[in-house]
Amino acid sequence: MCSNIKKKYRLYRNYFRDYKESNKYQVRCFNTLIYDMNTYLSRKHTPNHWLYRFIVDRVGIHKYTKKKLSIFGANGYREAITLNKDKFKLFYTAENIHDEGSWWTQYEDLLIQEQSVSLSLGFDYITNPQYLRFPFWMMVHFDPEDNYEIIKQKCQALSYHRDIDVKDKFCSFICRNDYNGDRKFFYDLINSIDKVDCPSTFMHNDENLLLKYNNDKRAYLKKYKFNLCPENSNFEGLVTEKIFDAIYSGCIPIYWGAENNPEPDILNSDAIIFLKKGDNSSVLNDIEYLYKNKNEFIRFTSQARLKAEAPEIIYNSFQQLERKIIQIIS
Structure with missing residues (x-):
């Protein structure tokens, strides 16, 4: 009562x-x-x-x-x-x-x-x-006012943004919580290669996001070669901004979620490293190899992160939403 x-x-x-x-x-x-x-x-x-x-x-x-x-x-x-x-x-x-x-x-x-x-x-x-x-x-x-040309420009920047020369740190992991224990499992895996910096509340061990970058997540991520960005749970279609933040900042996303098939019409899965709840030995070897071999790292990050049809798909979603709202209020 x-x-x-x-x-x-x-x-x-x-x-x-x-x-x-x-x-x-x-x-x-x-x-x-x-x-x-x-x-x-x-x-x-x-x-x-x-x-x-x-x-x-x-x-x-x-x-x-x-x-x-x-x-x-x-x-x-x-x-x-x-x-x-x-x-x-x-x-x-x-x-x-x-x-x-x-x-x-x-x-x-x-x-x-x-x-x-x-x-x-x-x-x-x-x-x-x-x-x-x-x-x-x-x-x-994307901004609500974006037209097709602006969306296309933003997709181009997302797809090819690199800043490789400024990437002098290994891996970051930014999240506030771990509801089901999955994130701790993945953190321990990647941390076995080298120290993973965690500037948020979960596994907090770094103050730079706040003190040096004034909580500008994307500016902070630009210093890192990899970004560990698992979702808080695994469900088909559930893709948040985390993987796109990694891509925007030029990091290689280390990802888990969405049945490891995030936005298949938009994202190039070959440019993403996928973890699973199980044996990740071969994946860890691949990450360590990319981390320690600059030429291979450059080769991997030279791939387009987004598919060519991404701008059209995103713009069509904007148009669908606009039509739906007009239909409702008319």
Whole structure:
């Protein structure tokens, strides 16, 4: 009984906090992380949430309706969606909602049967008129206003960005937690070759990300030959921004997740090193060989990281999202 009262109190407190922050805008945000809400009002006192900018600046919601649209993330109580009475509702997740025992499993159905939810966005490969696959990494590495030419330029930079001459460190590993013990398993493997630098809360052993790079993750990663970037859980289609951060910074990604088939239409798997939950002896030998042989390292990193059709696929996703939102609010 007491736990239910506490839950209800937190639900209402968080909901009305978000309501107060965003109520004066036509597009409002709920169930986001605290730092997302801080970002929400950072751009000249107007919302800076990626989906807000897409809906307001790119789509131009005001051209189609005067009614409000609410965006819901997965970092809050599902009941907040019922509390909200707006005409249009959009749900998105940057988390693995299928990770058993986690907070996010309350959203495992992606709300695609909820009549009040207009559209859901996630990692899953699902065919449903109320759902669109729009993985979170697109929101991290591309801006909502990007047109095809800008997306093409960014993909070119991602695919061939190297800075090999400045890479004088072995491997970095940036993550906050380890829900299932998988990340510790992979950390121990790579750390057996040479010291892995961990500047975040998990296995913390390095202060440079904060003190030298002011928490600029990409600038920090540029000094490293490799970046250990496993997902927090393994599920088909679940690809976060981690592997793309490694690629952007010119590191060789050492990856686990998405059934070791991350974004097969976009990423060149030959330019990625894959780990598995099992015997990784041959993989460790390959990493050590690349680490100690500069010419082989250069050869490996000279590969295109993205496939040639990546810009078109990403741009088509932007167009699909735009069409879906217009269809909803028209």
